[in-house]
Amino acid sequence: MKFLFDLFPVILFFVTFKWGESHALAAQAYANEYLSPLISGGITSLEVAPILLATAITLIASLSQIIYLLIARKKIDAMLWISFIIIMLFGGATIYFHSEAFIKWKPTVLYWCYGAAFFLAQFIFRKNLIKLALGSQMTLPEQIWGRLSLAWIAYFMVMGVVNLYVAFNFQTSTWANFKLISVVGIMPGFIVLQSLFLSKYIHEST
Template structure:
């Protein structure tokens, strides 16, 4: 199926909507307890149970509208279903809290493996968005690999050392802000190694 362009606002809603819904749902249900089949579940687990099908639905809609999903989107969905499902099934919120750690370790590990082979796997998925010379891609890949490992470590420290409230805010706002800040600080790299359209 060929990739199709969709409204960027709709794309943003589909990608960030489930995260926003999770945050709102948790804020409203965090102090409540629900009983299903004789088992009590805290609000966090109930919201996680709702987040999984919502994530599947929005990812499916995105695929239906664009005809394509990035490997990172597929990997993220698989880990959401796996670790979210374990949290609901075992009634243990720790598995879902570990999900960001696993995602960033996976992405960092894949990029790191490519670097060991002298390749930038990041370039394979982002070259059209950020045209750069090969040297620039290798530098950016090394930086973002280290950044992913740092995010994995930060997530472990936050969920193991602080309250669920702190972790939810960190996951919803902290990780997103960190990613934006990282790319904002790469401006000089993009200027130095960027390729103008008339050079391609």
Template sequence: MHRAAPRWLKPATEYGPLALFFIVYSAEGLLPATAVLLAATALGLLLSLFFLRRVPMMPLFAAGMVGIFGGLTLWLQDETFIKVKPTIINAIFAAILLGGHAVRRYPLQLVLGTSLQMTETGWRRLTLRLGLFFAVLAGLNELVWRTQSTDFWVAFKVFGLIGLTVAFMMAQTPLILRHRPGENSREN
């Protein structure tokens, strides 16, 4: 049985670890910040388990990636692993979405279908757009971490990726509204 989550749980578990990462990075550097990110992410999973009696799939996937890449970063004392993590996560999302689009299966519809209703054309277009967006984010992360300072990369990771994602999703609002099911949707 699922319990209702406190209102603070989702923002705290999604943004808390990233905020702590940034704060610790600013004071202590990337390796201590990575350790704090690992601990805060694990705490977020425990809080989800305690309050929800389950751990949602996306936070579990994200925690697994933080565990793998953050763990490698600390174990090998090599910043490359934590820097490449956003590239790999975004590339995985791009591959899933674009692969689904190619075979006319829309993973977004499976994940969001109960909370977001759209026509098949809407799901197809949103899946393609989001798949391409994740591919661009993967490329951007590669470009930034390979050509810029660690300070710049951390700011890009914490503020740039989130800002780009929020702006992109806001830009999808007309598509989502245009393809709601019903008499006013346009299936072209």
């Protein structure tokens, strides 16, 4: 359920963008009507309107998530706060400057922030974030916890680079597809591979 909760803004972004892409005139009309006070110059182009509308919906969804968790008095983990702050900054810049470049940079900045957090925790503060999260559920040799942490650091760094490559070498529609696939396909696949790697250790520790 938490995975679906975290995925909610990404799905809304993808659906809204795809709708706007196939209904560009309507997307432009909605963007100019509802976002004009937030847009520098007050109007946006037909080309950028779909991604502006999708970004606005994502901002609303992310804000709604935070408000819901606060009202429900549920813990908001650090990763969600980081994601929220970054989407607000880069999404807001996308709308204000009516430029898709900012929102395309957002996943990379988020990936690299996560990677930096894992790196600093591992090598500066001598804390393994993977062990802190899963240590109560399984017992692993210290070197394995270290390898897991390094694997996630590498994953976040590489995904940040790949996102930039796709974002600025392919059409925006292709980047939107990649953005969704990276969350619903690549990351779960990476987790499955790690689970297969850990299976023998989990078996030995039971």
